Amino acid sequence: MRWLITPYAIALFVAAVISAAAALAAWRRRDAPGGLPLALLMAAVAEWSLAVALEAAAVGVSHKVFWSVVQYVGVVSSPVFLLMFALEFAQLDHWLTRRRQIALWVIPVVTFGMAATNGWHGLLWPSFTPSADPASNMLVYGHGPWFWIEVVYFYLLVGAAGAILVWTSYRFRDVHRQQALALLLAVPLPWIASAVYVFELGPAGGYDFTPIGFALGGLTLLWAISRLQLFDLVPVARDALVESMKDGVLVLDGQDRVVDANRAASEALGVEPLIGKPAEAVLARWPDLMEHVGDVTDTLTEIRVGDDPPRDLDLRISPLFDRRGALTGRLIVWRDITERKQAQMLRRARDELEARVKERTAELEQANEEIRQFATIVSHDLRAPLVSLKGFSSELRRALRGIQSTVEKAIPHLEAEESERLRYAFDEDVPEALHFIESSVTRMDAYISAVLRLSRLGRRHLVLERVDTRTLVQDVLESLAHQIEEHDVRIRLGPLPDVVADRTSMDQIMGNLLDNALKYLEPGRPGEIRISGARDDEETTFRVGDNGRGIAAADFTRVFAPFRRVGRQDVPGEGMGLPYVHALVRRHGGRIWYESEPGQGTTFTFTISNRIGDDVERGEKVG
Amino acid sequence: MARTEEVAILLVEDDPGHARLIEKNLRRSGITNQLVTVGDGQQALDYLHGEGAYEGTGAASPLLVLLDLNLPVLDGYQVLKRMKADQRTKHIPVIILTTTDDTREVKRCYDLGCNVYITKPVDYQEFSDAIRKIGLFLSVVTVPDGE
Numbered sequence: 001m002r003w004l005i006t007p008y009a010i011a012l013f014v015a016a017v018i019s020a021a022a023a024l025a026a027w028r029r030r031d032a033p034g035g036l037p038l039a040l041l042m043a044a045v046a047e048w049s050l051a052v053a054l055e056a057a058a059v060g061v062s063h064k065v066f067w068s069v070v071q072y073v074g075v076v077s078s079p080v081f082l083l084m085f086a087l088e089f090a091q092l093d094h095w096l097t098r099r100r101q102i103a104l105w106v107i108p109v110v111t112f113g114m115a116a117t118n119g120w121h122g123l124l125w126p127s128f129t130p131s132a133d134p135a136s137n138m139l140v141y142g143h144g145p146w147f148w149i150e151v152v153y154f155y156l157l158v159g160a161a162g163a164i165l166v167w168t169s170y171r172f173r174d175v176h177r178q179q180a181l182a183l184l185l186a187v188p189l190p191w192i193a194s195a196v197y198v199f200e201l202g203p204a205g206g207y208d209f210t211p212i213g214f215a216l217g218g219l220t221l222l223w224a225i226s227r228l229q230l231f232d233l234v235p236v237a238r239d240a241l242v243e244s245m246k247d248g249v250l251v252l253d254g255q256d257r258v259v260d261a262n263r264a265a266s267e268a269l270g271v272e273p274l275i276g277k278p279a280e281a282v283l284a285r286w287p288d289l290m291e292h293v294g295d296v297t298d299t300l301t302e303i304r305v306g307d308d309p310p311r312d313l314d315l316r317i318s319p320l321f322d323r324r325g326a327l328t329g330r331l332i333v334w335r336d337i338t339e340r341k342q343a344q345m346l347r348r349a350r351d352e353l354e355a356r357v358k359e360r361t362a363e364l365e366q367a368n369e370e371i372r373q374f375a376t377i378v379s380h381d382l383r384a385p386l387v388s389l390k391g392f393s394s395e396l397r398r399a400l401r402g403i404q405s406t407v408e409k410a411i412p413h414l415e416a417e418e419s420e421r422l423r424y425a426f427d428e429d430v431p432e433a434l435h436f437i438e439s440s441v442t443r444m445d446a447y448i449s450a451v452l453r454l455s456r457l458g459r460r461h462l463v464l465e466r467v468d469t470r471t472l473v474q475d476v477l478e479s480l481a482h483q484i485e486e487h488d489v490r491i492r493l494g495p496l497p498d499v500v501a502d503r504t505s506m507d508q509i510m511g512n513l514l515d516n517a518l519k520y521l522e523p524g525r526p527g528e529i530r531i532s533g534a535r536d537d538e539e540t541t542f543r544v545g546d547n548g549r550g551i552a553a554a555d556f557t558r559v560f561a562p563f564r565r566v567g568r569q570d571v572p573g574e575g576m577g578l579p580y581v582h583a584l585v586r587r588h589g590g591r592i593w594y595e596s597e598p599g600q601g602t603t604f605t606f607t608i609s610n611r612i613g614d615d616v617e618r619g620e621k622v623g
Numbered sequence: 624m625a626r627t628e629e630v631a632i633l634l635v636e637d638d639p640g641h642a643r644l645i646e647k648n649l650r651r652s653g654i655t656n657q658l659v660t661v662g663d664g665q666q667a668l669d670y671l672h673g674e675g676a677y678e679g680t681g682a683a684s685p686l687l688v689l690l691d692l693n694l695p696v697l698d699g700y701q702v703l704k705r706m707k708a709d710q711r712t713k714h715i716p717v718i719i720l721t722t723t724d725d726t727r728e729v730k731r732c733y734d735l736g737c738n739v740y741i742t743k744p745v746d747y748q749e750f751s752d753a754i755r756k757i758g759l760f761l762s763v764v765t766v767p768d769g770e
Contacts, residue, residue: 376725380693383722387743387750388640394747395647456725 002059004137008207009056015215016049022215022222034089034221041081042218048074049211056138061128064139065118068125071211072115076108076150078214079157082190085221086161090168104157111150124150138207151198158194162187182224189217250332251320252279256293259329268336292317293330302337311338375455379448386441386448393437400430450576457583462502464612469496469506469542473531476510483518487527494532499540499608505584506608510544512577513604517546522599530603539590539610545603551596559594581606588612631657634689635667635702636720641743645689645720648754656687664697668705671712689757690737692721692728700735707736718757 023042029035051071058064083104087093114124127142169183193213195201242249248268251260261274271282283290288303292315299317304310314335320328407426411419473496477484484491499506514529521527525547533542551559560582585592589609596602632649636642642660649658661667669675671686688706692699699719706712716738721728724742732740741753 376723380721380723384638384641384693384743387722388638388644390747391644391750392640394751395644452725 003057004059005057006137008136008138009053012049012053012056012211015212016046016053019043019046019049019211019215019218022046022219026218026222029222033091034085037081037085037088038218038221041078041085041214042222044074044077044081045211045214045218046074047071048078049215052208052211059137061130061139065125065128068141069115069118072112074211075154076111078190079154079161080104080108082214082217083157083161083164086164086168090164092164107150107153111146111153114146114150123147154194155191158190162191182220186217186220186224189213189220247333247335250274250279250282252293252330252332254328256280256330258282268334286313289313289315289332289334293332309338311336312341313337372455375451379452379455382448383445386445389437390441393434393441396430397434400426450580454576454580454583457580457587462505462587464500464502467499467501467503467506469499469533472503472506473510473514476507476514479511480514480518483515487518487521489518489521489527489529492528492530494530494543496531496533496542497535497540499533499535500610500612501588501608502584505588509581509584509606510542512581513544513606516577516604517544517548517602520602521546521548535610537610539607541605541607543603543605545601547601550598550600550602551594552598560592630687631659632687632689633667633670634658634660635662635664635694635699636660636689636691637662637694638691641691644750645754648751649757651751652755652757654757663695664699664702666696667694667702668697671706671715672709686715688715688717689720690717692719692723692732700731703732703735703737720753 019042023039023046026035026039026042030039048071051067051074055064055067055071058067084093084096087096111124114121118124123144123146125141125147126144129140129142131138131140165183165187169181190210190213194210197208197210242262245262246264248265249260249262250258250265253259256279258274258277258279266272266274269282269285271277274282279293280290283293286303286305288305292299292301292303297319299315301315303313303315305313314337316331316333318331318333320331404426407422411422414422470493473493477491483489510531514531517529518527528547530545531543533540535541560578582592585606585608589612590607592604592606594602594604632654634642634645636645639662646658646660659670661670666676667688667690670677671688690699690702694702697705699721703717703719706715706717713736717736718739718741719732719737720741720743722743729740739757741757744750744753
């Protein structure tokens with residue numbers, strides 16, 4: 001095989017090398033949108049150019065025709081790859097189904113077949129004529145019917161690709177001005193080069209510059225995708241993104257007219273369509289925003305717009321400048337931060353509240369501790385004088401006894417009136433006075449003891465455990481068996497769920513309530529006491545009901561008050577039982593109340609928080 | 624038991640009524656020892672150390688201290704603590720006599736080294752019984768020499 005290197009062959013060879021390099025570069029960017037089809041396109045163009053170069057350099061018709069057939073690999077596949085690139089770049093590749101891909105390849109494959117078998121039918125190239133200028137070593141190909149089919153198909157694909165790229169370039173226009181330009185530039189290059197050959201507009205003699213056109217176009221595209229890759233964002237995706245953004249986006253031109261806006265913007269402003277309207281009309285609802293529109297520098301501010309309800313917007317206004325620095329418009333972006341602000345406010349309020357609660361709790365605890373100490377000290381100090389009172393009244397008694405016999409002896413020697421007075425004082429007045437002093441002291445001491453007990457109760461550490469309420473109630477009843485028998489009381493036990501509580505407290509609560517129920521039965525009527533309980537999600541509720549004398553409505557507020565005994569005072573007691581029970585129930589996170597019908601009976605109900613049990617399981621200290 | 628006679632008793636009691644009742648009951652139970660009554664904790668320590676108002680008198684020794692807890696100036700706990708921290712007084716038996724029966728306070732006194740804790744009951748019979756027990760205590764306890 002002989003070769004003749006012509007300038008045309010060299011030019012195409014250079015085009016082949018450049019295309020191959022571009023194919024490699026595109027391959028490295030194959031993850032970018034359109035990167036892979038572009039790599040394939042450039043590879044095809046490289047093959048095409050190389051084959052054209054070899055064809056141009058080959059000597060002899062049969063050699064040249066061989067290389068022409070070879071170049072058809074690139075010729076037929078280039079427009080297909082170009083279209084694939086355009087589709088992928090415009091994010092329309094979903095259109096490219098498998099079936100359509102196959103369809104796209106039908107004509108190219110047939111064309112290649114035609115080229116390979118041209119010797120038999122001549123449908124592609126009916127004739128080969130050596131160039132009029134033998135030095136050019138060019139062969140002029142005649143064009144058969146299939147050639148024109150191929151040309152039409154070629155233009156269809158290149159045309160479609162071009163249309164897609166022009167459309168894409170239009171979408172790019174604001175964001176990626178240079179890329180848009182590159183796309184516009186790339187499109188006509190293969191067209192022009194091809195047309196020059198096909199319609200014989202260029203130098204005569206079979207010169208085909210189409211691969212060079214493709215190579216240049218491909219390079220331009222490569223540049224475009226390389227730049228774009230920085231953003232990793234294709235225009236359509238950007239549009240979709242902006243459109244679906246929750247943030248409002250408004251683009252104004254130099255005359256403050258809306259040139260672009262997204263859905264969020266139209267929804268927020270309640271104007272549809274926005275495009276083409278003047279800014280002051282569109283933003284009439286938000287005069288505060290309008291104030292900032294005129295700013296020439298980037299404005300970042302928070303405004304509150306007087307919608308109903310008012311909303312907080314995080315607003316950004318950026319002036320847009322062209323290359324020469326002239327103001328061409330403004331970009332307004334806002335984000336509705338009402339909810340975020342409300343959440344912030346709520347959080348702040350909650351934190352404040354928590355801090356205050358904590359503070360109050362600490363204060364309360366301190367106050368409680370002070371009260372306890374106060375109760376301890378007071379009862380201690382109150383008791384000291386009682387010791388003396390009791391002691392010295394006993395001393396008085398003793399002294400009286402000491403002089404009793406002496407007085408007895410003296411009485412007969414006194415006058416009747418005097419002796420009478422003396423006897424009266426000794427037998428009546430003094431013992432009576434001493435009796436009252438002593439009984440008062442005893443009562444006072446009992447009260448003080450009760451206060452002390454109550455104050456200690458607040459301090460006692462509760463030992464929480466699972467308490468078998470039924471057994472506990474039965475034990476309490478056991479200890480009261482004597483009274484139960486004495487008053488002929490019938491006990492009815494309902495369901496009694498277990499409860500997590502301090503066993504001693506439960507014992508005392510039940511003991512006090514049952515003791516009261518027994519104590520205050522209506523005399524002369526067979527007693528009946530009902531005990532039951534129920535557990536729900538929050539708390540366990542217990543009831544102790546009797547058919548006793550009941551509590552008058554007027555005594556309502558005094559039932560749980562210390563030292564207040566209500567009703568007939570015919571039963572001994574300090575009046576501390578219920579206050580004590582009240583305190584115990586409260587320490588178990590519960591409540592206590594009663595319902596009563598005078599003469600019919602009373603039902604006391606108390607609750608124990610289920611959460612106090614959870615605390616135990618979590619290992620928290622209670623008490 | 625003959626030594627019992629020589630034991631002076633220091634009664635630290637701010638309530639004169641109580642002091643008098645204690646003394647009466649002690650005497651009635653046959654205790655004839657010298658009884659010194661002071662009204663506050665500082666005086667008690669001064670007496671024990673022979674300082675302040677008791678400068679130069681020298682403590683009658685050996686001693687037994689009947690100590691109330693609620694005292695002005697220095698309270699019973701402080702007196703107890705200082706007595707037990709001082710070589711001269713740490714061996715002197717101390718009987719706490721007070722109106723409170725709070726178990727925590729009782730425990731605190733024992734922790735501080737008191738020998739006996741007696742609650743002053745309001746019931747006078749119990750009170751005098753308690754004091755008589757002190758008399759009994761005095762008759763069996765070995766009071767160490769002060770020297």
